[in-house]
Amino acid sequence: MTAVDRPAERTTADLLLEWDRQRPRSRQRELGWSEVGGCRRRAGYRLAGAEPTNPGGSVQAVLGTAIHDAVQQRLVETAAPEDLVEYPVEFAGIPGHLDRYEAEHARLVDVKTTSSRWLDHIKVHGPERSHLWQTNGYAAALIGQGRPVREIVIDYIARDTGDLHRWTGRPDPLQVKAALEWIRAVRSVPVDMLNRDYAPDGPFCQHCPFFNRCWDGATPGRDPRSVLLVEDPDAAGWAAKLWQARQDIAAAKDREAEAKGALDALRPNEAGGSDVLDVGFELGLLWTITDSERLDTTQVRAEYARVGARPPTKTSTSTKLSFVPLPDGPAP
Template sequence: MPTDNITENLGIPVPDLWKGAHRDDRARPRSRQRLLGPSSIGLCRRRAAYEVHGTWPTDLADNMHAAILGTWLHEGILRVLREQYGACTELELTDGVILGHADAYWAPDHLHDPAARTPQTRDLGVVEDVKTKSTRALDVVVRQGPSRAEWFQVHLYAHLLRTGGLRDHPGLPTGEPLPVDVVRLRYVGREYGQVVVHQRPYDEDVTKQALAWAEDILASPEPEAMPRDLDGPGLSIICDNCPFKTACWNLGQLPDDRAPQTILAEDTAAVTEALRAYADAAEVESASKKRKAKARKMLDAADAGTYGAFKLSWSGGNPRPPEPDPDAMIRVLEGLSIGIPMRPGGRTSRTIGVSRVPEAN
């Protein structure tokens, strides 16, 4: 089925853009690598184990348009960093176990000629990773900062550079340690081009944590020996787009009316723990809703604007157009002695009830 919408068919074949784009994306070296990549470290241990053990993906989606648009935007960003700001881009880095491609690296100006130092010389080595994000995902970065996995990734690039992991580069010495003093994450919004930058000094402790995480994956006998670190399909966008989603969550064996997460409640102890988590969360949620409702009432007359660290804005409040009145329609039909059209009712949604059993005296 074509993915392109052709408004006027003149009998001339039109190449299907997205089919070709998906074929191209799957042929990229990063899509076919089997060594553990820095971008997989710190995310989900089972997913990383599937990659390390060479498991064939069970879910190759043909609707990853946003991700492919991000790849195209990413290539343009790296070209600008390279041509306008002198960055070395797409550096292949490996220690024989981890294989990654650092987006951008700026070596100190005096790397090759210490005698050429001037007051304007850049003394620090900087490695940067570029990430394209939706507006919603970018807002999470603004509010919460980079994730642990993202800091792991850029620190591992720095580690590989510092330990001589650079391979086959025309402008930098390969196989030799290169200085990295600063790690940087640059986020670019796919819709409107917003840019958010986080940078920090290189931290050896973060690298040690990332390497320890990777060692656990590499020591795993099989993917199923590793835990699922994310919440699963329907609750995690990463799980929704995971190429191993079906294998990880046994989707082919689940009834259509059951959530994938039901496989986690495999015994009485697991069900009891889920009930405890539900009850605890419900109590916190109830208290939070009451606090939120009171705060909303307090703000009802406040003008839009900035108040300290918060920005208040209002939307809505516009008049609605008239809507059909189902009750009036029924009365009209009944007055005309016309039967009311019905459709199958189906089933009501199941409602869960969780309460705490009183402790025995």
């Protein structure tokens, strides 16, 4: 067999993604509750019945699916007759699959996998809006079937550490109302005018099944977000937005430094991590002091120069955009 005839080698990641794309839920075309509250343009494509332009999916999502499948298998073996496992529901015409419903406690449980970094964020800030809307949508569907729901649980599991954080709450009709209003707003706007709610270089966009269609029209060889100027060719307006954003960042950094400096009067530790301090705010304060060592590049260059050699370097490219006075105009 020649190199031309030999089939392309598939990595383990390729095989995992192939498996994931064959699952019925991966081939779902209509908008589901798991996408409500996420990217509005992606939801718009779903509601419009658009065909995906990209395979979508990620290895991280496959790992999450494996965890769900393991939990589902065990629950099927141990669940009470009235319990529900991987149960299809529908509310307001939007379908979904709840992970489990424990009838004895009237408890709806949903499992989410995440990174340990984002898990730390959730511990402080709580569940994402889309997760609250999804689980409350499931609860509304169950209540519509005559099944009581007294508690909603979201189990967050970090894929890289196995750490688990359990959030609990009660069904909230206002969350369902907000979700339905969001869906109505998406339906009322032509899909090509809907917001792109995530960055094109981020994981949500990178694994979106509509990525190519969504960012089509960008200037070749430039940032995919250059399509925004193509759609709205107001360069002065975009420059004003950039200027204001940088002013806001600078002001926010000043406020942060001021508040952090003031609170340093309460810092109890000189090294390591402190105990959590309750100052009457809704969250506690935790100081962490770490020592780090950085390469002394000046010394390294001097040592290489001493022996007549150049230190190894790695080329990288970055794009800097600055504001400068116009030759014949006033300074900003």
